[in-house]
Amino acid sequence: MTVRVFLVDDHELFLSGVRGELADRDRFDVAGWATDVDDAVAAIRRLVPDIVLVDVHMPGGGGLSVIRNVTETHPDIRFLALSVSDAPEDVIAMIRAGARGYVTKTIAGDELADALARTADGDAVFSPRLAGFVLDAFAGTLPQPDDPELDQLTPREREVLRQIARGHTYKQVARRLSISVKTVETHVSAVLRKLQLSSRHELARWATDRRIV
């Protein structure tokens, strides 16, 4: 089954690069692309792709407003955020808005294809740096008596994130921890969900400490 991809980026050159990269792969079908927020939202609602690869910094509100607008009407469409910036404020904001993963533009073609495929399958994509941010955000926190279920990372999740932050692939993480790749993916998805849903004050404080909000 092919994955229908929609691309949003205000740099034409980058768009055509990604299109060329994906054209060689049978798995992907580029359904369309847009260079600004309004066009993107309209076209995505019309075409209903499986996954949207969206740039973070764009005129007119950026990737954040694309995600927010589309998920209002189409909550099933998945987003993979792509940016030159890996500043924590950008990464965390996109993830909290509902992006299933965050990759930087220095990513290699194979890795991008892999990330898109994985996001389309419903998994979360954690780069080492994103894993580092999440660990940092959840680090050194005491158990939360009021909402422990939602907010705390389990020791296993923490271990999986640390492995990813060390630069290992999901496959390597699975072998090192003697679990299946599917289990790694489950852990990572759970962490992403916690990050998206979490309203805990530790995360807020972490963001404030780093002047993110």
Next chain:
Amino acid sequence: MSARTRCDTIATKMNTVQVNNWSELRSWLTRSTDDRVFTGVAGGIGARLGVGSGYARAGFFGLGLTGFGLVIYPLLFALSGGTAPSTDLVGDEIDRRQRLGLTFMFVGAMVAFASGGTWLDGPTIGALTLIAFGIAAVWDRGIGVATDQSRIRIIIGAVVIVAGMAVLLGSTDRLTGLGPVVLAVGITMAGLILVFGPWALRLAGDLGEERRDRIRSEERAEMAAHLHDSVLQTFAMIQRTDDPKKMTTLARSQERELRSWLYGARGGDQGQMLSDALEDMADRVEQAHDVPVDVVVVNDLPMSPRIEAVVAAGGEAATNAARHSGSAKVSVYAEVHDGVLEVFVSDQGTGFNPAALPPDRHGLRQSVFGRMHRHGGTAEILSEPGEGTEIHLTMPLEPS
């Protein structure tokens, strides 16, 4: 514009004033947001009537002395529908005649109330009102622009103020009891402040703005200098390089530098942090061996001699990975938890059997293991042929 049409315009304006409908009145009467002393009622009325808000304020002041203004001001405040900036309401077509009419209107009202018997006697009200109008004339917009008109206005205002003060003096017994010299000096000072106050204020404002402009342009110059030294130089170097690997390295090191410049200063002036030191280390390895080195730090901390040792050992491990593993990139991960700093240097390269480490690998033995042990830390190698290599460094933050 003929006199006839002008009269029509004014008539239309006056008609608008005589509104029967409350909502119409409310939408006509707005409080000024950008020209206000108390609530902007006077500013709004001044703008609506096309006269300076100072005149409206003077009118309120005069009415206030009679007691009537104290009633009408809150009333108008209550009746006004919302707020609006008054600048765009001021019409240029308002002529002197209309202002004169308004002045007469206020004076008439004042005389009417004064004769009706109020808490101040007639001459005092007259004098104070005269002073108020003098102040309004002096403080009217357009001051600071040295036109003949504004000069004339200031002179007229000053004369009106002095006249008002003279009347006040003549009518008040209490003030005449003071020494005439003190009185004269006081009145002269007050007159000077009233006449030149606005000009001085304007001057101070201009100075502040000039200072802001200078700071802004200094910031711009600093940014331009930085971009020139870093980004433009790198572009020039890239244009003169044929080697794509070298280009990538240049671009990456520039990206790293720009990023640390843009986002790096956030921690304030706390000195160098672990993350800075690791980034510098990664930069050096990258430059030397043309292999990207990614750094992720969880829980940053300030540098100390022990931490320096870990960074140096990590740098040696990263250099080894870049030189020998054949991996396309090297990952450095540092985490501080439970009083321990852990650093992992990983590659996805060929890997090797740690037990069969050739004795000539001084770098690993001395620079990594030796250095870590000397400072009270440990190092271990996790590697298998074909599976990449990971060097694991552990250093307690406090000596044990």
